[in-house]
Amino acid sequence: MKKNKHLLLGSSIGCLVLLLMAAIEENFRKQWRGIQAAGQNDDGPISVQLRQIVNPGLRHSDRCISCHVSMGAGDANVTGARILRTHRPVVHDPAEYGCTICHAGQGLATEKEDAHGDVQFWPSPMFPARYAYAGCGACHTPLDVPNRDLLGRAKGAFERLDCLACHRVDGRGGTIRPGGGGMEGPDLSRIGIAGYKTDWYEKHLELSRKAEAKAAGNGPWKNSFAAVSEADRRLVATYLATLVSAPRLIEAKAVFHSTGCLGCHKVSGAGGDEGPELTRAGEKDPGQLNFVPVPGKATLDNWLAEHFRSPGSLVAESKMPALGLSEADIDKLTLYVMSLRRMDVPASYVPRDRMNAARFGAREFTTDGATVYGVFCAGCHGLEGQGRRAPGMAAFPSIANSDFLSRVEDEFLANTIRSGRPGRRMPPWGEKEGGLRPEEIQAVIRHLRSLGGVEARPDSKPARWVSGNKEEGRQLFAASCSGCHGAKGEGGEGPALNNQVLLSKATDTYFVETIGKGRRGTGMAGFEEPSTVRRTLTRLEIESIVSFIRSWEGGKS
Amino acid sequence: MSAPVAAHSAIGEFLENLKQAPRRVLDTAFRGGAPVTDRTRSSFVFGNVFLHLHSVRTHRWSLKWTTTMGLGLASAAAFLLTLITGVLLMFYYKPYPDVAYDSIKDIHFVVPTGRFMRNIHRWAANVMVITVILHMARAFYTGAYRRPREFNWLIGMGLLVTTLGLSFSGYLLPWDQLAYWAITIGTNIAQSPREITDALGITEYFDPGGLQRLILLGSDTVGAEALIRFYLWHVMILPLVLAALAAVHFWRIRKDGGLVRPSDADKRLGAPTADTQPVFTNAPAKTYQLAAIVKGRTAAVGKGPENTVPSMPHLFYAELGVLMLTSLICLALALVSDAPLKELANPNVPENPAKAPWYFLGLQELVAFSAFMGGIGIPTIVLIGLGLIPYLDRESKGTGDWFGGPGGWPLVKQAVGVGLGASILIEAFVINFGWLREWSPSIPQLVVTAVNPGTLLTLAYGVYSVHLVRRYQSARAGALGLFTCFLCGFTVLTVIGTYFRGPNWVFYWSPADWPKH
Structure with missing residues (x-):
C-alpha cells in the first residue's frame, strides 16, 4: 500500500506542477500581453486583452491588432512601442478590412511566428514588405497596363508636362511654383479607378486662358498650363489609367507585359496553353515547393525568383526556357506573379476592375501593338522580334526580319497569327482559340512592320503562278535544301516547309524571293547569289523547287 | 401561557432541524456512517453505486504491480481524460466544413488553455489506444481470458474496437488536410468489398462496399x-x-471472482500482513436466502476471506495512483508537443503520402496490395481468432502467471523471433522485388487479393501456430505463439507504415530522402 501511496503522491504533485506551468504560460507568457502592457493612450495604459478585427461581410477576422494595437478601430492614438504604431493612410482602412486580406498571413493566430505565417502547414505567409503590393491581386486586376517602354514614356510625358506641379501622385508632387501654397489640383493617385472627365484638357486650357486674360495677379493658373500635343495627351491618358495607388504592382505588370509570358501561360482566360495556367500562381503553398536548389529562406518570393533564373532546376521536366532576365526584372516579375491570386470574397466586395475584366471583356493590357506584342509574342520571338534559340527546342523565328517582312503581305501575317502553325509551337491566336481580337492582331502587325522598318512590297502576281519541273525540283531540294529543312521538308535546323498552313497561305512569290534572296540574319542564304560554298540556282531552278514544295500541299505532312 | 411554549418548542425543533440539515444530508447520502473503520469503509463501498463496481475486498495478488501493470486502469484513466477535455472542446468546436478548421484555430490560439486541452485530448486518446492494446496483451499472457472470464474477454474486444472507432472518428473533426485524406483513405477501405464484387462483376447488383462507405460518409465524398x-x-x-x-x-471482473490469479497465489504471497483484517464477524445475523445463486459450494459464513484486504483504501490508492500517473504522462506530453493541425482540407490537393492514423498504418501497409484483405479480410480473421481463443483454450495450467502454460516464456521468445522474422522478411522481399502486380500488370485482382504479403503472413503465422499445438499438445501453446506473432507483425507493419513510407507509399529510410515535388 505504501508503494501505491507514494505513486499517488508523486504523480499528483507532478500534475499540479504541470498545471501550474500551463497556467503561467497561459496568463503571463503570451507575447501580446507584454506588447499591450507597454501601450498608452490619452487615458493612460490600455487594457490588456485579445483584440480582433471582424468583418462579417468579408467573413474575415484578424487578431493582428492584438500586437499592432493602433491599427484597430478606435485605438489610433495608442503609443508606447514601434509595433503599436498606426498604419500609414491607405484606401482600405485596416480597422474595417482587416490585415490578412491584403498582407496574407494567419489572421486567427495570436503569436508572431504563427501570425506572420512562415510556419509549417500555413499555405499563405505574409508578403515581405517589398512585395506588399502583391496583396492587391487578391481582389484587384489592374487594367490597361502598357508594356514597360510605353509606361516609361507615359510617365515621362506626365512629368515632362509638369503635371506634378499641381497634382500629387503616390505622395509625389503637388507643390505649385512660383509662390502660393501646394496642391491646387486633385490628388491623382487613384484616378485610374475613380475615372475622370474626358474634357479635362479643354477645361484646363480654358481656365489657363482666363487667368492670363486677367493680366493682374499671380494666380496658380497663370502661366501654368499650355497646349499639349495629341500624342502627349494620349500618353497622359495611358498613364492616368494606371494610377491605382499601387505603383510597384503596375511597374511589375508592365515588365510582365514586356516578357511575353502569356504566349505560353494563361492568366484569367487570356494566353497560351503551353505552360501551366498562372491565374492563381501567387497562391502556391511554400510548403509544397522544392527548395533544395533555392538559395536563402524557403519563401515563395525566393522560389519564384530562382524559378525565373533557372526554371528547369526547380520544376522537373519544365519546358520553360531560362529567359536570361536581369535581376531587377526578375524582382518585378516575382512581385507580379505573387499578386496572381483569387480571394473568395462575397460578390458585393468584388472591385470594379476585376468585374470588368471577368465579365465585360476589359483588357488587362493596353491594346497598342507594342504592348500586345510584348504580352503575347515577346516570350518566343523576342522583344525586338529577333527570335529566340533555347536548348532542346526548335528555333523561334525572327519575325521582325526585314527580308521576311518585305516579302509577306499583312494578310499572310494576320492569317498566321490567327491560325497559328499546327505542328509547330505557334498556337492559333484568333479570337476563339487564343483570344486576340481582330483589331489587336492588326495592331501587332503594324508593330511588327515598325520593328522591321519595311512595308510589304505589293505583289502583282497571283498567289500561285509557278509551274516548274517537279522532278528537277525534287533533286535540287535534296541537294540544296534538305540539309536544313529535312528530306521531306519536315524541318530541322531550318523551319518545316511541309506545314499545311504555310503552304496554303504563302504565295509563290514569297517562296521564290526567299530562296533567291535569302533571309539576312538567319542561316538562310540567297541561292541566286554567287557563292563559293554552295551551288548557285537559277530563277528557273528555284521555280522548280517551289513546284516541288507545292507538291506537299494537301498531302500528309 | 402554554400555547407559546408549544410554539417555542416547534420553532426550536425547526431551528434545530435546520441546523442539523447539512449533517443529515451527508448522513443520508452516505449511509452507514463515515468511512473511518474497515467495517464502515466496506459498507461505504458496498452501498455506493459507482464504488460498487469493485468488490469490497481485494485480493493481495491483484495489488501486486506485476499482476496488471495498471494497464486497464490506465486505459480507463485516459478515457476519463479524453471525456473531460472532450466536453470542454465541444464548447468551442463547430462541426461544419471550413468553420470547423477555424474553430480549431480558435481553440489553439484564443481559447484560454484551449491548446493545452486539445493537446491533452489528443495525447490521452493515443495513450488510450496504446494501453488498451497492452492491456489486452497482459490479459492474454496471464491467461485472464480463461474460464470463468471468457465473456469478459469478448467485451474487452468490443472495447478495443470502440476505442479505435473513437480515435478514428475524432481524426476527421479538425477538417485539415491530415484529417481529410486520412478519412478518405479510411472510408475507401470500407468500400473495399468492391474489390471482390468488381472482380465477380456483381457490384451493380450487390455492393456492400459502396453501401458501407455511403453509411459512413452520408454522401459520395x-x-x-x-x-x-x-x-x-x-x-x-x-x-x-x-x-x-x-x-x-x-x-x-468482480462477478468473475476478481482479477485472475494463480491457484497457488495464497501460498506464494505468504502470510497476510498485519493490516489484513477480517471484517466479518462470527455472528451472522442474516439468513442467506439468495445463497443458492452465490458462486462456490458454501457461503463464506463466519470466515474472513484470506489474503484479501479492504478495497478501501488499498485498491483505491492504487487506482488513484494510476489515474494520476496517466494524467501526469498526458499533461507532460501535452505541454511539450502540440496536436497536429495542417492546412485547411482541400479536396483538390491530395496529401502524398496520405496516411491513416498510426494504429491503422499496419493495415494500410497491407492495403497497398489488397484493400479488401488489408482493410477488412485480415482484421476480421484476427478479430474472429481473438474471440475464439477463450473457447478453444479450455486448459488451466499456468493461469494467472505471465506467459503461463505449455511452452511458457521460451515459446514466447521463439514466437517473437518467428513473428518479427517472418514479417520483416516478407516486407524486405516486397520492398526490394515488388509483388505480383509489378511483375505482371494484367494479373486478375482476385489472385492478388488471395495471394499477397498480408495473407501469406497470416498463413505463415497460422501454420506456425498449428505446429506449436501439435508439438506441445496444447491449444494454449498455439495461442501463445499466434498472439505473439500477430503482435510482432502488427508492430513491424505499423513501424514501416509510420516511419518508412513516403510519397506513393514508396519505401524510404528517412523522410529526408523523400523526393521534392
Whole structure:
C-alpha cells in the first residue's frame, strides 16, 4: 500500500506542477500581453486583452491588432512601442478590412511566428514588405497596363508636362511654383479607378486662358498650363489609367507585359496553353515547393525568383526556357506573379476592375501593338522580334526580319497569327482559340512592320503562278535544301516547309524571293547569289523547287 | 401561557432541524456512517453505486504491480481524460466544413488553455489506444481470458474496437488536410468489398462496399454530411457504447471472482500482513436466502476471506495512483508537443503520402496490395481468432502467471523471433522485388487479393501456430505463439507504415530522402 501511496503522491504533485506551468504560460507568457502592457493612450495604459478585427461581410477576422494595437478601430492614438504604431493612410482602412486580406498571413493566430505565417502547414505567409503590393491581386486586376517602354514614356510625358506641379501622385508632387501654397489640383493617385472627365484638357486650357486674360495677379493658373500635343495627351491618358495607388504592382505588370509570358501561360482566360495556367500562381503553398536548389529562406518570393533564373532546376521536366532576365526584372516579375491570386470574397466586395475584366471583356493590357506584342509574342520571338534559340527546342523565328517582312503581305501575317502553325509551337491566336481580337492582331502587325522598318512590297502576281519541273525540283531540294529543312521538308535546323498552313497561305512569290534572296540574319542564304560554298540556282531552278514544295500541299505532312 | 411554549418548542425543533440539515444530508447520502473503520469503509463501498463496481475486498495478488501493470486502469484513466477535455472542446468546436478548421484555430490560439486541452485530448486518446492494446496483451499472457472470464474477454474486444472507432472518428473533426485524406483513405477501405464484387462483376447488383462507405460518409465524398456523422459518432454514440461496455467489463471482473490469479497465489504471497483484517464477524445475523445463486459450494459464513484486504483504501490508492500517473504522462506530453493541425482540407490537393492514423498504418501497409484483405479480410480473421481463443483454450495450467502454460516464456521468445522474422522478411522481399502486380500488370485482382504479403503472413503465422499445438499438445501453446506473432507483425507493419513510407507509399529510410515535388 505504501508503494501505491507514494505513486499517488508523486504523480499528483507532478500534475499540479504541470498545471501550474500551463497556467503561467497561459496568463503571463503570451507575447501580446507584454506588447499591450507597454501601450498608452490619452487615458493612460490600455487594457490588456485579445483584440480582433471582424468583418462579417468579408467573413474575415484578424487578431493582428492584438500586437499592432493602433491599427484597430478606435485605438489610433495608442503609443508606447514601434509595433503599436498606426498604419500609414491607405484606401482600405485596416480597422474595417482587416490585415490578412491584403498582407496574407494567419489572421486567427495570436503569436508572431504563427501570425506572420512562415510556419509549417500555413499555405499563405505574409508578403515581405517589398512585395506588399502583391496583396492587391487578391481582389484587384489592374487594367490597361502598357508594356514597360510605353509606361516609361507615359510617365515621362506626365512629368515632362509638369503635371506634378499641381497634382500629387503616390505622395509625389503637388507643390505649385512660383509662390502660393501646394496642391491646387486633385490628388491623382487613384484616378485610374475613380475615372475622370474626358474634357479635362479643354477645361484646363480654358481656365489657363482666363487667368492670363486677367493680366493682374499671380494666380496658380497663370502661366501654368499650355497646349499639349495629341500624342502627349494620349500618353497622359495611358498613364492616368494606371494610377491605382499601387505603383510597384503596375511597374511589375508592365515588365510582365514586356516578357511575353502569356504566349505560353494563361492568366484569367487570356494566353497560351503551353505552360501551366498562372491565374492563381501567387497562391502556391511554400510548403509544397522544392527548395533544395533555392538559395536563402524557403519563401515563395525566393522560389519564384530562382524559378525565373533557372526554371528547369526547380520544376522537373519544365519546358520553360531560362529567359536570361536581369535581376531587377526578375524582382518585378516575382512581385507580379505573387499578386496572381483569387480571394473568395462575397460578390458585393468584388472591385470594379476585376468585374470588368471577368465579365465585360476589359483588357488587362493596353491594346497598342507594342504592348500586345510584348504580352503575347515577346516570350518566343523576342522583344525586338529577333527570335529566340533555347536548348532542346526548335528555333523561334525572327519575325521582325526585314527580308521576311518585305516579302509577306499583312494578310499572310494576320492569317498566321490567327491560325497559328499546327505542328509547330505557334498556337492559333484568333479570337476563339487564343483570344486576340481582330483589331489587336492588326495592331501587332503594324508593330511588327515598325520593328522591321519595311512595308510589304505589293505583289502583282497571283498567289500561285509557278509551274516548274517537279522532278528537277525534287533533286535540287535534296541537294540544296534538305540539309536544313529535312528530306521531306519536315524541318530541322531550318523551319518545316511541309506545314499545311504555310503552304496554303504563302504565295509563290514569297517562296521564290526567299530562296533567291535569302533571309539576312538567319542561316538562310540567297541561292541566286554567287557563292563559293554552295551551288548557285537559277530563277528557273528555284521555280522548280517551289513546284516541288507545292507538291506537299494537301498531302500528309 | 402554554400555547407559546408549544410554539417555542416547534420553532426550536425547526431551528434545530435546520441546523442539523447539512449533517443529515451527508448522513443520508452516505449511509452507514463515515468511512473511518474497515467495517464502515466496506459498507461505504458496498452501498455506493459507482464504488460498487469493485468488490469490497481485494485480493493481495491483484495489488501486486506485476499482476496488471495498471494497464486497464490506465486505459480507463485516459478515457476519463479524453471525456473531460472532450466536453470542454465541444464548447468551442463547430462541426461544419471550413468553420470547423477555424474553430480549431480558435481553440489553439484564443481559447484560454484551449491548446493545452486539445493537446491533452489528443495525447490521452493515443495513450488510450496504446494501453488498451497492452492491456489486452497482459490479459492474454496471464491467461485472464480463461474460464470463468471468457465473456469478459469478448467485451474487452468490443472495447478495443470502440476505442479505435473513437480515435478514428475524432481524426476527421479538425477538417485539415491530415484529417481529410486520412478519412478518405479510411472510408475507401470500407468500400473495399468492391474489390471482390468488381472482380465477380456483381457490384451493380450487390455492393456492400459502396453501401458501407455511403453509411459512413452520408454522401459520395468526404463533406459536411461526413463531418456531422463522424462528430455524432465521436461525441455521442461511441462514448456511450464505451461507457456501457466498460461498466459491464468492470462489473464482471468482480462477478468473475476478481482479477485472475494463480491457484497457488495464497501460498506464494505468504502470510497476510498485519493490516489484513477480517471484517466479518462470527455472528451472522442474516439468513442467506439468495445463497443458492452465490458462486462456490458454501457461503463464506463466519470466515474472513484470506489474503484479501479492504478495497478501501488499498485498491483505491492504487487506482488513484494510476489515474494520476496517466494524467501526469498526458499533461507532460501535452505541454511539450502540440496536436497536429495542417492546412485547411482541400479536396483538390491530395496529401502524398496520405496516411491513416498510426494504429491503422499496419493495415494500410497491407492495403497497398489488397484493400479488401488489408482493410477488412485480415482484421476480421484476427478479430474472429481473438474471440475464439477463450473457447478453444479450455486448459488451466499456468493461469494467472505471465506467459503461463505449455511452452511458457521460451515459446514466447521463439514466437517473437518467428513473428518479427517472418514479417520483416516478407516486407524486405516486397520492398526490394515488388509483388505480383509489378511483375505482371494484367494479373486478375482476385489472385492478388488471395495471394499477397498480408495473407501469406497470416498463413505463415497460422501454420506456425498449428505446429506449436501439435508439438506441445496444447491449444494454449498455439495461442501463445499466434498472439505473439500477430503482435510482432502488427508492430513491424505499423513501424514501416509510420516511419518508412513516403510519397506513393514508396519505401524510404528517412523522410529526408523523400523526393521534392
